[in-house]
Amino acid sequence: MTTDGLDDLADAMLARVEIRDAAAKVLAREWSTASVRACMDRDDPVWSDELWSLADELGWRAVLLDDDDAGGTLGDLTAICESIGEAVAPLPVAPDAAAAWYRGRAGPFTVLADGHRLDVERSGATIVATGRLDAVGYGAAAERVLLPVDEEGVTTVVELDLGSRGVARATLVPLDRTPMARVELDRAELTPVSLPAAMAGRGAGARWAAAVRRHHLCVTAELVGVAARANDAAVAYAKERITFGRPIGSYQAIKHRLVDQRCAIEVARALVARAADAVEADDPDADPLTALACFWAVDQLRAVAEGALQVFGGIGFTWEHDAHLLVRRAAGLVAALPPPDVLRRRAIALHTSPPTQEQPSP
Secondary structure (H helix, E strand, C coil), X not given: CCHHHHHHHHHHHHHHHHHHHHHHHHHHHHCCHHHHHHHHHCCCCCCCHHHHHHHHHCCHXXXXXXXCCCCCCHHHHHHHHHHHHHCCCCXXXXXXXXXXXXXXXXXXXXXXXXXXXXEEEEECCEEEEEEEEEEECCCCCCCEEEEEEEECCEEEEEEEECCCCCEEEEEECCCCCXXXXXXXXXXXXXXXCCCCHHHCCCCHHHHHHHHHHHHHHHHHHHHHHHHHHHHHHHHHHHHHCEECCEEHHHCHHHHHHHHHHHHHHHHHHXXXXXXXXXXXXXXXXXXXXXXXXXXXXXXXXXHHXXXXXXXXXXXXXXXXXXXXXXXXXXXXXXXCCCCHHHHHHHHHHHHHCCCCCCCCCC
């Protein structure tokens, strides 16, 4: 890479840090772990209409739209999502922004649903579906669901209005208490989504896969934020907790654990940034790079929150402590990503693809 290329990379990284810090300041004013616990104490889903409206006002839902004033890059959005994870905020910016990118325009609050099989039939321009969406993240709060259906071997991406006839949803209570839902369809009407003109030639399947990559990377960035907060809190506690006249952070068993976890976080952050750039550039390796970032996060970062809880010791297992909130959110984010074996197979393609011939740098 040339000197100019390194300078551009450094500028991009600095810009993302600034975006992440700015988003963190906003969320620190508007949300806290006390807000999460207040919802849980009332047995309510962890949700805030006011916080979601604020995300809309700030333009976070529209970051991936090129023609919008708030438009930016996928790297910018992952920086925002990292702050969302750090704040343990119930903000489904990841699926909603990916849905907006797929449509090429802003729309109602929409989440993505992938991997579901529905019985569909078409009558003219109308598609009617029967079946069940087992666990739709933030489905109890969303207005629409974007999902692919199979029409005799052809992928059609459709939009489901969750308030329409033939749709029944039941709120589920996942570990992190975000408003998940099971959605039953009984001859519910689905609306095919028209592709933006620039993508019409590639087909709905390719556009959908690209939207899912964006969603998964943003979820992974949230997981980075959760892990970073857990590690920061554990490091701070290890400096002040005294046993046998010494801070517990001076003991190698704890010191090495915390350093190893910080390394895992920084590797994950770098993998997300690299994959985001590849997805933006429509790089042939975008899919395996995304899978690699997601696999590393699933394999390493949930353990960071759990390891921090062990550093806190007995106090970390109490309801009043924040540790369990971070463990819950980490588990919820891991569940929103594909299984590790699927991610591993996809990531291997990065190493098995034929090498490219690089031109020597001037």
